[in-house]
Amino acid sequence: MDTKLSPDDGYTAVIGLGYVGLPLAAALAAAGSRVVGIDQDPAVRAAVEAGTPLFREPGLPELLAEVSDRFTVTDKLPDARPGAVIVCVGTPPEPGTNQADLTHLRSAVGMFAHALDAHCPVVIRSTVPVGTCREVVLPELKAHQDAPLLAFCPERTIQGRALAEIRSLPQIIGGLDQRAAAAASRLLAPVVPERITVSSLETAEMIKLVCNSHTDLIYGFGNEVALIAEALGLDASEVIASANLRYPRPDIARPGFVGGSCLVKDPYMLLDAARRAGHEATLVASARALNERVPEHAVQQVLTALAARGADLADATVIVCGIAYKGRPETDDVRGSAATSVQNLLANRVARLLGHDFVVADTRVSAMGFEPSELADGLSKADAVLLLSDHPGYALPDVAGLLASSPIVFDMWGMWEDALADTAGIEYMRLGRG
Numbered sequence: 001m002d003t004k005l006s007p008d009d010g011y012t013a014v015i016g017l018g019y020v021g022l023p024l025a026a027a028l029a030a031a032g033s034r035v036v037g038i039d040q041d042p043a044v045r046a047a048v049e050a051g052t053p054l055f056r057e058p059g060l061p062e063l064l065a066e067v068s069d070r071f072t073v074t075d076k077l078p079d080a081r082p083g084a085v086i087v088c089v090g091t092p093p094e095p096g097t098n099q100a101d102l103t104h105l106r107s108a109v110g111m112f113a114h115a116l117d118a119h120c121p122v123v124i125r126s127t128v129p130v131g132t133c134r135e136v137v138l139p140e141l142k143a144h145q146d147a148p149l150l151a152f153c154p155e156r157t158i159q160g161r162a163l164a165e166i167r168s169l170p171q172i173i174g175g176l177d178q179r180a181a182a183a184a185s186r187l188l189a190p191v192v193p194e195r196i197t198v199s200s201l202e203t204a205e206m207i208k209l210v211c212n213s214h215t216d217l218i219y220g221f222g223n224e225v226a227l228i229a230e231a232l233g234l235d236a237s238e239v240i241a242s243a244n245l246r247y248p249r250p251d252i253a254r255p256g257f258v259g260g261s262c263l264v265k266d267p268y269m270l271l272d273a274a275r276r277a278g279h280e281a282t283l284v285a286s287a288r289a290l291n292e293r294v295p296e297h298a299v300q301q302v303l304t305a306l307a308a309r310g311a312d313l314a315d316a317t318v319i320v321c322g323i324a325y326k327g328r329p330e331t332d333d334v335r336g337s338a339a340t341s342v343q344n345l346l347a348n349r350v351a352r353l354l355g356h357d358f359v360v361a362d363t364r365v366s367a368m369g370f371e372p373s374e375l376a377d378g379l380s381k382a383d384a385v386l387l388l389s390d391h392p393g394y395a396l397p398d399v400a401g402l403l404a405s406s407p408i409v410f411d412m413w414g415m416w417e418d419a420l421a422d423t424a425g426i427e428y429m430r431l432g433r434g
């Protein structure tokens with residue numbers, strides 16, 4: 001890969017070619033920019049160079065093929081100074097804590113800080129705790145450049161529709177100052193038609209965390225309603241559908257698992273920012289805690305049903321359907337998935353723990369501790385089925401005919417309710433069905 005661009009080439013460096021960085025890099029290249037994608041992982045680079053990213057995002061392989069003359073991939077900053085830098089590295093929770101691990105961010109900034117000139121916008125796109133751009137990134141840039149053009153421009157797209165949303169969602173821009181915000185806005189303008197400039201780096205950082213915490217909260221309320229209805233012996237689906245019907249207030253969300261790599265960490269970043277500032281954000285904390293309990297609730301329901309039958313757990317075969325963190329739009333991302341929690345709770349307790357997903361590769365299903373299974377084969381063998389996903393592929397009207405005799409079924413989203421709820425011999429449970 002050629003990393004010896006001439007200084008006149010004026011390229012944009014995108015650091016981190018994962019779910020966030022790669023679609024953005026491709027979209028910038030498609031809009032005419034010369035883009036250099038930088039990733040530290042050789043497997044990521046090889047896959048991108050081959051035009052077959054390691055993750056699934058509809059339209060991305062096709063776009064990469066289109067822009068191959070304007071997009072190169074490398075492991076380090078080219079010798080020529082970049083015209084702009086966009087940082088899209090991961091900020092995962094530190095193991096054992098809910099604090100963001102900023103190691104990748106620090107090392108990415110360390111890679112390019114020396115190469116900045118006074119006109120090079122630096123856009124941080126990774127999700128970060130409030131204050132990170134000013135306290136962590138800025139000092140490193142200032143060591144090399146008196147007036148860096150630093151901006152925080154959060155990514156708010158949804159996996160599975162990233163390319164369309166990059167080009168249609170309003171882009172929040174928070175600059176160190178007006179010059180920095182204007183430079184970031186000019187950089188992103190060819191891709192993002194609407195840009196909303198806010199007053200500070202911190203405001204933009206908080207907006208990202210608020211968006212995801214709000215999502216957690218509104219879905220969390222649907223789950224709260226589900227658990228209350230179950231306790232009261234009522235049906236949450238009926239309660240919610242009837243409550244929403246022609247009623248002109250915000251809809252109550254459908255119950256179901258709420259997770260994924262962002263929702264399992266971003267509310268904690270907001271909580272932490274609030275706590276450091278002297279405010280205990282109890283609503284945010286409660287929603288997260290409730291949503292995290294949902295997989296455990298599903299497992300508990302299944303274990304209770306097995307125990308009531310006198311079944312020996314150690315002899316049981318259980319299949320988990322839906323390993324990715326969500327089914328619609330479909331993704332192969334397993335970070336923060338319900339399946340991960342279920343695996344932790346059931347591993348080594350049952351005879352066989354089978355796993356099925358329409359998108360996640362069998363190698364990954366296996367690496368997560370499941371025995372990969374064909375859907376029909378697994379359903380025919382399982383004493384208990386946990387359907388965790390609403391992937392459209394699971395809409396099987398004839399599912400009753402695929403199941404073993406007298407299985408226990410926990411259906412997170414109600415995908416099989418019509419087919420199974422009143423079927424003799426099948427013990428059917430759905431989140432919120434009391």
Ligand SMILES: NC(=O)c1ccc[n+]([C@@H]2O[C@H](COP(=O)([O-])OP(=O)(O)OC[C@H]3O[C@@H](n4cnc5c(N)ncnc54)[C@H](O)[C@@H]3O)[C@@H](O)[C@H]2O)c1
Pocket residue numbers: 015016017018019020021038039040041044088089090091092104105107108125126127128155156157158159261262
């Ligand atoms: N996944 C999403 O849908 C989403 C949405 C909004 C925001 N975010 C945020 O965007 C950021 C990136 O998320 P992601 O899902 O794309 O992560 P990811 O793990 O898929 O990709 C990150 C990439 O960065 C590379 N990397 C890490 N350190 C590097 C370094 N120093 N130099 C070069 N490459 C490096 C990794 O090898 C990896 O390929 C996170 O902060 C995340 O919270 C993600």
